[in-house]
Amino acid sequence: MLRAITIDDEWPNHILLKRAIEQNGQLEVVQQFTHPEMALEKIHELNPDVAFLDIEMPDMNGLELAEKILAMYGQIQIIFVTAYSQYAIEAFKVNALDYILKPVDGQELNRVVRKIVKRTSQKSPESAKEAHEFMPKGKILCLGDFEVYGKNSTQKVQWMTAKVEELLAYLIIHLGKPVDKWELCDLLWPHLDPEKAITNLHTSIYRLKKSISNEQVPLQIKSSSNGYWVELEECLIDYQEFERLSLDLLRSNQQSTGEKTMTMFMKAEKYYRGELFGNKAYLWSAARGEGINQMYIRLVYRMAEYFHKNQLIEQELEHLKKVLLLFPYEEKACILVMDIYEKLKDKPALMRIYQQYSQYHLKEMGCKPSLKIEQHYEKLLKTL
Structure with missing residues (x-):
């Protein structure tokens, strides 16, 4: 059984987290700390496999604490427990394995524990059991x-x-x-x-x-x-799975994209079928929905880079055109699609995609496309 510690300045959070961990049954909580300094003093003695850290703590926040723990004890797996999802990217910057939102959900904890067990077991390739670890009933x-x-x-x-x-x-x-x-x-x-x-x-x-x-x-x-x-x-929730996979991929933002990473990209991309709640357009979901949209767009651009590098033109074009279908105002996608048609020497297609982009701007925004994209279009036309 893996050994775990929890660090949070509010004791009620310790109680709830320990209860969820004990219900999972694969981790043993060996110590709980309300003061980060005490945890730093005891960590070598306790020899934990995983540390659950609150992010918002006085004196020393969880991000700072994680950096110190990893500097002292690099083998430990760090899991952040936070009430604010915007900390996720910062969490990954300090090489945390994952994060859980408060209040701790048992299903979410189980997902993270599976990830911890997989990482610590260092088994490769994955076993059949791991490959089919979660089959939702709804x-x-x-x-x-x-x-x-x-x-x-x-x-x-x-x-x-x-x-x-x-x-x-x-x-x-x-x-x-x-x-x-x-x-x-x-x-x-x-x-x-x-x-x-x-x-x-x-x-x-x-x-x-x-x-x-x-x-x-x-x-x-x-x-x-x-x-x-x-x-x-x-029960599976698509936007939750999309956000989880996407945030995992953001950790590799500065790294080269290999086949394994691309598999994750494709899995995340499949969850995205359109805007949050579609045409129901609840006003209260607009901000969250826009965040998901931008995450999707960034993922597709990363996928396009991989396809371009590996000369997979059809796949690159397919995904970029999907972005334009969903977000017809997206300038970068239009430029990349036009570049592909120029390489394919397909002048009619290049003209058609630019006309569609221009018509959208005139109809929906009452203006012409930017000078940048106009000049790029004219430059490409001259080569054909």
Whole structure:
């Protein structure tokens, strides 16, 4: 059994994390620290395999602590436990293995533990058991649309009302985090008086639970006196998997892309079917959705670099054209596609892609394309 330590300045977080680790059964928590300095003093004595670190701590934050731990004890695996996903990139910069968002979700912890075990076992290639480590019994698709499927079902759940559907979508985006009931009322029924709004919320929660039960969707709606949250069982969420894989790939941003990395790129790319919640266009999801969009665009550019380097022109063109289909304003994608058509000596295709790009700008933005892309287009035309 692997040995673990936890470091967090708030003791209640230790209790919740230790409980989740013990339920997993593959790690043993040998010590818990509320002061980073004490952990640094004891780490050689304890000889842990993994350290779970909070990021936001007074005096010394988790990022600084991780650098010191790795300098002293380079074999340890670092897992950050944080309430803020924006720390993920910074976490990977200090060579952390992964991160978990608070409050700690059992399924997410199990994923990270599998990664820890795989890394420490140093087995290659992966065993058949590892290759099939997780077969979800349900799935929730949020990219390109919002579709929920129950156990072993190919039919998506039909919700009683649009408000019930939006309620679940909001709870899914705040997965595992309690959402205040008045926040939900303001979101879904902003123009109703409080008494009517809270009645509607209770009715919608009842209908949501009933549909989940009838359709055997492997998730639970939990509640407290102040609000509600969602807990997953064996259920895959596409945007969650996309973000997880993408953040893993960001660690190799400055490294050359090999076949193994490309396999991960392709896996992440397949999860992306379009914008978060598709044409439902919830206003509250716009910022999160834009972050996912930009992550997808960056991934495709990395894939295009690999295809270009290995002279896989068809694959490069396919993925870049998909970016333009989803994001017709993306200048870099248009330039790269035109470059490919110039190399293929396909003047009609080059002219067509530029005309489509220009028409989009005139129709949607009321302006011509930038001088940069106009000049690049004219330069390419002269070579054909």
